[in-house]
Amino acid sequence: MDKINFKLRRNLFLLGIVIVMVSIYCQRDVTPGNELKYMSIVDDAISKNNYFVFYNQGVAYADKPPLYFWIIMLIKKIFGYYSAVGIGLFSIIPTIITSFSMKNLTKDHLNEEESFLAMGMLLTTILFLGMALTLRMDILMTMFIILALESFYKIYHGENKSYHIYLMYFYIFLGVFTKGPVGMIFPIITIGLFLFREKKLKLLKELKLLKGLILLLILFLGWFIAIYLEGGKSYLYDLTINQTIGRTHNSFSHAEPFYYYFKVIWVDFLPWSLLFIGTFIISFKKKLEKISIERFLSSAIIGHIVIMSLISGKLELYLIPIYPFITFYTILIIKKINQEKVWQGSILPFSIIMTFILPIYLIVSKFIKLPIGSSISLYIGLLLASMFGVISLIGIKKIKFYQGCWGIILGMLILLFTLSFKIPEINKDLGLKVLATNGKEVFKGGNLKNYYSFNFRSASGMDVYLGEKVIDLKDIKDLKKIITNKQIVLFVRSKDVKRNKDLVRILDNMHFIWRSNKYVLYTNKK
Numbered sequence: 001m002d003k004i005n006f007k008l009r010r011n012l013f014l015l016g017i018v019i020v021m022v023s024i025y026c027q028r029d030v031t032p033g034n035e036l037k038y039m040s041i042v043d044d045a046i047s048k049n050n051y052f053v054f055y056n057q058g059v060a061y062a063d064k065p066p067l068y069f070w071i072i073m074l075i076k077k078i079f080g081y082y083s084a085v086g087i088g089l090f091s092i093i094p095t096i097i098t099s100f101s102m103k104n105l106t107k108d109h110l111n112e113e114e115s116f117l118a119m120g121m122l123l124t125t126i127l128f129l130g131m132a133l134t135l136r137m138d139i140l141m142t143m144f145i146i147l148a149l150e151s152f153y154k155i156y157h158g159e160n161k162s163y164h165i166y167l168m169y170f171y172i173f174l175g176v177f178t179k180g181p182v183g184m185i186f187p188i189i190t191i192g193l194f195l196f197r198e199k200k201l202k203l204l205k206e207l208k209l210l211k212g213l214i215l216l217l218i219l220f221l222g223w224f225i226a227i228y229l230e231g232g233k234s235y236l237y238d239l240t241i242n243q244t245i246g247r248t249h250n251s252f253s254h255a256e257p258f259y260y261y262f263k264v265i266w267v268d269f270l271p272w273s274l275l276f277i278g279t280f281i282i283s284f285k286k287k288l289e290k291i292s293i294e295r296f297l298s299s300a301i302i303g304h305i306v307i308m309s310l311i312s313g314k315l316e317l318y319l320i321p322i323y324p325f326i327t328f329y330t331i332l333i334i335k336k337i338n339q340e341k342v343w344q345g346s347i348l349p350f351s352i353i354m355t356f357i358l359p360i361y362l363i364v365s366k367f368i369k370l371p372i373g374s375s376i377s378l379y380i381g382l383l384l385a386s387m388f389g390v391i392s393l394i395g396i397k398k399i400k401f402y403q404g405c406w407g408i409i410l411g412m413l414i415l416l417f418t419l420s421f422k423i424p425e426i427n428k429d430l431g432l433k434v435l436a437t438n439g440k441e442v443f444k445g446g447n448l449k450n451y452y453s454f455n456f457r458s459a460s461g462m463d464v465y466l467g468e469k470v471i472d473l474k475d476i477k478d479l480k481k482i483i484t485n486k487q488i489v490l491f492v493r494s495k496d497v498k499r500n501k502d503l504v505r506i507l508d509n510m511h512f513i514w515r516s517n518k519y520v521l522y523t524n525k526k
Helices: 002-027 035-048 067-079 084-105 112-122 126-132 138-156 162-179 182-198 201-207 209-242 260-268 273-285 292-310 316-334 339-355 357-367 376-397 401-420 423-430 433-442 457-466 476-485 494-499 501-507
Strands: 451-454 470-473 489-493 511-515 519-523
Touching: 002 084, 002 112, 002 401, 002 423, 035 067, 035 457, 067 084, 067 162, 084 112, 084 126, 084 138, 084 316, 112 316, 112 401, 126 138, 126 260, 126 316, 138 162, 138 182, 138 201, 138 292, 138 316, 162 182, 162 209, 182 201, 182 292, 182 316, 201 209, 260 273, 260 292, 260 316, 273 292, 273 316, 273 339, 292 316, 339 357, 339 376, 339 401, 357 376, 376 401, 423 433, 433 457, 433 489, 433 511, 433 519, 451 457, 451 476, 457 470, 470 476, 476 501, 489 494, 489 501, 494 501, 494 519
Parallel strands: 451 470, 451 489
Antiparallel strands: 489 519, 511 519
């Protein structure tokens, strides 16, 4: 009976997570930075019947492999449009699979309640949850990485079924095919470091390295031949050399110092930062790792952080693959530590914030104009989150670890679900669909459609909504020339209007159409 009740609680929690994620995807517009750009790239690929070679506004886009673009193509084929929920399923489902894969990996050392708590903590870690709510390929790649390492660990523990070996290599390929070299680097570094620490490098022979290498070569060769036939030598060079070596040393993109990740993880691991980092430090200081699974998880964490720190190009999301490992590692180790000293202090700050989230909102909204308005439903959601904050505080006071953590987890879920219904209020600034729709109305019913933007690079992605290219102008002289000779719609960022006096003088002689906090729309059409 207890087992049935536990499974019911776990399934209800996972259902709640999925409902929250789907609710957010249903409510929100796609963001211009990457999500809208990917759709624009796919539009271009569909128009050219390209499946391996991609272009962004006429420029070769070899930054990402094709798998995620194929998924976006598939969703458009099924729905007839770019469904955020449809594409989002390829972040949501990998999130759940990743959680269960980690549960399977640690099943001999964590009981059901402990695994369940680890899953809850993972799914409410801010950056990991954020990536699950983003139309990107990072969570999908993470899933393939963890499936590859799960297959390896089964081999390590004597499950000598040959398909585990081939699955491992196939998952490694899919990781690369999803986002690039990290899909291969992470598993290789983890396996190598783990076997070195275990003093079992001879086990490499059991991984059938030659057969695995041949399998990978066949898969990569097939992919590279397809690229060469579709895009030629220059695109293949850009994908294989420029996008790997170019990002590794003296990166042309996202260059940061060596210590970058040690600076950002304190925020990215919230609300569990102190618990994760504190447990990890104490584990190594007191040499608490006693079993192979603990060394396996820490090898994944250490190996990836070191390698990513050595690489010149850095982004916070590049550490996403370690999040499942640090979460389950924490639950494994915390049982060996004097818990009262570690976990009470580490989760107390966020429990207090959760408890007072309603008065915090009321005070902040008095002094700062927030992007969302007040409502009864918002107050109810904040009140419920506060109640779970109180439950967490009571758990901390009574030294009940699970209650202390679950109060935070469930409070965060309620808060997210409540805020999801406020997303339509910020869509006009979150994405570009509302801006594009208003711009399209200007030329409604006419054949002449001239769309321009000024100093607004991401506006080019609005071709997905407009069906026409948006030309971005950088020089104010070019803008003057264009409006003298053409009737246009002009998309401008509000911050440029505030700081560019020459732009303001031009806009004074145009017709104002629409504005939001971030964007302004003008036309010279009579």
